[in-house]
Each structure stands twice: as C-alpha cells, then as structure tokens.
Amino acid sequence: xxxxxxxxxxxxxxxxxxxxxxxxxxxxxxxxxxxxxxxxxxxxxxxxxxxxxxxxxxxxxxxxxxxxxxxxxxxxxxxxxxxxxxxxxxxxxxxxxxxxxxxxxxxxxxxxxxxxxxxxxxxxxxxxxxxxxxxxxxxxxxxxxxxxxxxxxxxxxxxxxxxxxxxxx
Amino acid sequence: xxxxxxxxxxxxxxxxxxxxxxxxxxxxxxxxxxxxxxxxxxxxxxxxxxxxxxxxxxxxxxxxxxxxxxxxxxxxxxxxxxxxxxxxxxxxxxxxxxxxxxxxxxxxx
Numbered sequence: 001x002x003x004x005x006x007x008x009x010x011x012x013x014x015x016x017x018x019x020x021x022x023x024x025x026x027x028x029x030x031x032x033x034x035x036x037x038x039x040x041x042x043x044x045x046x047x048x049x050x051x052x053x054x055x056x057x058x059x060x061x062x063x064x065x066x067x068x069x070x071x072x073x074x075x076x077x078x079x080x081x082x083x084x085x086x087x088x089x090x091x092x093x094x095x096x097x098x099x100x101x102x103x104x105x106x107x108x109x110x111x112x113x114x115x116x117x118x119x120x121x122x123x124x125x126x127x128x129x130x131x132x133x134x135x136x137x138x139x140x141x142x143x144x145x146x147x148x149x150x151x152x153x154x155x156x157x158x159x160x161x162x163x164x165x166x167x168x169x
Numbered sequence: 170x171x172x173x174x175x176x177x178x179x180x181x182x183x184x185x186x187x188x189x190x191x192x193x194x195x196x197x198x199x200x201x202x203x204x205x206x207x208x209x210x211x212x213x214x215x216x217x218x219x220x221x222x223x224x225x226x227x228x229x230x231x232x233x234x235x236x237x238x239x240x241x242x243x244x245x246x247x248x249x250x251x252x253x254x255x256x257x258x259x260x261x262x263x264x265x266x267x268x269x270x271x272x273x274x275x276x277x278x
Contacts, residue, residue, distance in 0.1 A: 009249070009252075010249075011239075011244065011246070011249050012235065012245055012246035012248070012249055013248070013249070015232075015248065018248055018249060018252050019252070022252050022253075022256060026256065047271070049271065050266075050267050050270050052267075143252075143255065146255060146256055146259070147255055147258075147259040148259075149256075149259075150255070150256040150257075150258075150259035150260040150263070151259040151262050151263040151266070152263060153260055153263060154259070154261060154262060154263015154265075154266070155264075155266060157264060158263075158264060
C-alpha cells in the first residue's frame with residue numbers, strides 16, 4: 001500500500017468542515033499505518049491474543065463506510081465488498097481473497113462514494129433506513145465514524161509497532 | 170488523558186492556572202513512565218476531577234469561541250478541541266483494547 005496524501009484538519013472551522021476533514025484525516029491515517037509493508041506483514045496477527053490484522057482493519061472499514069453511508073443513511077440495498085453468511089467477521093478473518101492493492105482500491109472507492117453522499121446532504125438529515133426505533137442523523141454518523149476510525153487506528157498503532165517498530169500519528 | 174484534559178480545556182482554551190497532575194523536568198512522558206508516584210485511586214480521582222472541570226468549561230462556552238491561550242498565529246476553536254479530544258480518546262481506547270485483551274482476555278466496546 002502507498003503512503004496516502006493526508007491533510008491535517010484546520011484548527012478552527014464550521015461543524016461540517018471539521019467533521020469532513022477529521023474523517024478524511026483518519027481514513028488517511030489507517031493507510032499510513034499500512035504503507036510500505038508486504039503482504040505477509042499486512043496479514044500478521046501481531047498483537048496476539050487479538051486476531052486483528054492491518055489488512056483486516058482496512059477491509060472492516062470498507063464495510064463500515066458502506067454500512068453507515070449507503071445502507072443506513074441512504075437506505076439502499078448494499079452489495080458489501082466483504083460478506084459471508086457463515087462468518088459475520090469475514091472481513092477480519094478471510095484474508096486470502098484479494099491482494100492488498102485490491103483491498104486498498106476498494107477502500108478508496110468506497111470512501112469516495114461516502115464523501116459524495118455526505119457532501120450532498122444536510123447534517124440534520126436523518127437516516128432513511130426504516131423499521132428502527134433508534135434513528136441517527138448525518139452529524140451522528142460523522143462523529144461515530146471519526147471515533148470508530150480513531151479506535152481502530154489505535155489498534156493499528158500497536159500492530160504496526162509490533163511488526164516493524166514504526167510509531168507516530 | 171488527565172494532563173491532556175488539563176492542557177486543552179483548562180490551559181489552552183480557558184487560560185486557567187494549571188498544575189499538571191504529572192510533571193517532571195527531565196521526562197516529557199512522565200505520565201506514561203513514572204507509575205509509582207501515586208495509587209490507582211489517586212490517579213482515578215485526579216482524572217475524574219479534570220474531566221469534571223473540563224465539562225464545566227465546555228458547557229459555559231460556545232463551540233465557535235476561540236482558545237484564549239492559543240498562539241495568535243494559529244487560532245483554535247472549542248469545536249476543534251472537542252473533536253480532537255474524541256479522536257484522541259478513541260485512539261487511546263484502541264490501545265487500551267489490545268492491552269486489556271492481552272492482560273485478561275476481556276474484549277468489547
């Protein structure tokens with residue numbers, strides 16, 4: 001995987017500006033943690049007993065982006081990039097299906113779809129997924145994704161440090 | 170996170186007098202490294218006190234108001250500080266997830 005073009009969020013700004021730039025910063029951070037490693041390192045369970053891997057985290061966030069922006073917010077039928085009937089956590093566990101380049105391409109494509117959806121809607125707009133007592137708005141989805149990325153980037157920090165000693169934001 | 174709360178909310182945003190809960194002239198990472206100087210109960214109490222002081226500061230301010238002790242060349246608003254604190258906690262909670270799982274196997278949000 002390549003080092004991404006990552007930009008620090010501005011230190012002051014509108015709600016939308018900060019939510020969009022922080023989320024983009026963290027999409028980039030996950031790729032920074034993967035950059036320069038080989039296929040075996042990206043699949044290493046480097047913090048056992050945890051079964052997490054760097055490649056599994058990128059695959060997981062691909063599904064997470066699709067789930068929140070496409071399935072929940074827009075209410076679409078979504079063909080998830082990683083799906084499996086027998087294994088709910090297939091994106092974490094079945095790492096043989098695609099090369100890291102393919103995983104990276106799918107991740108970037110899904111993020112681009114999310115950006116377009118986010119930009120086209122108001123932060124106060126509620127999700128369209130029905131049959132749910134508990135409805136979230138686009139603002140909640142942005143904040144949730146920032147904290148979900150950040151938490152998984154915390155996992156990625158320790159995985160990367162175990163793999164080759166690299167640390168940093 | 171106790172001194173992160175003190176730094177961003179108490180010092181930089183509110184420009185209050187702050188005595189860092191953990192401080193040593195010769196070790197910038199003293200809060201990570203010197204774990205013998207206080208009991209767990211004291212650490213928890215200081216953390217909860219710092220969080221409570223932060224909550225009071227935030228609840229009385231507008232998210233667009235600027236940090237009083239930031240460099241004039243780089244204005245920082247309270248909205249940025251709040252989003253930054255969410256991501257800093259979340260990232261360290263990711264570290265805590267793997268530490269805890271290794272210690273006793275416990276996992277979960």
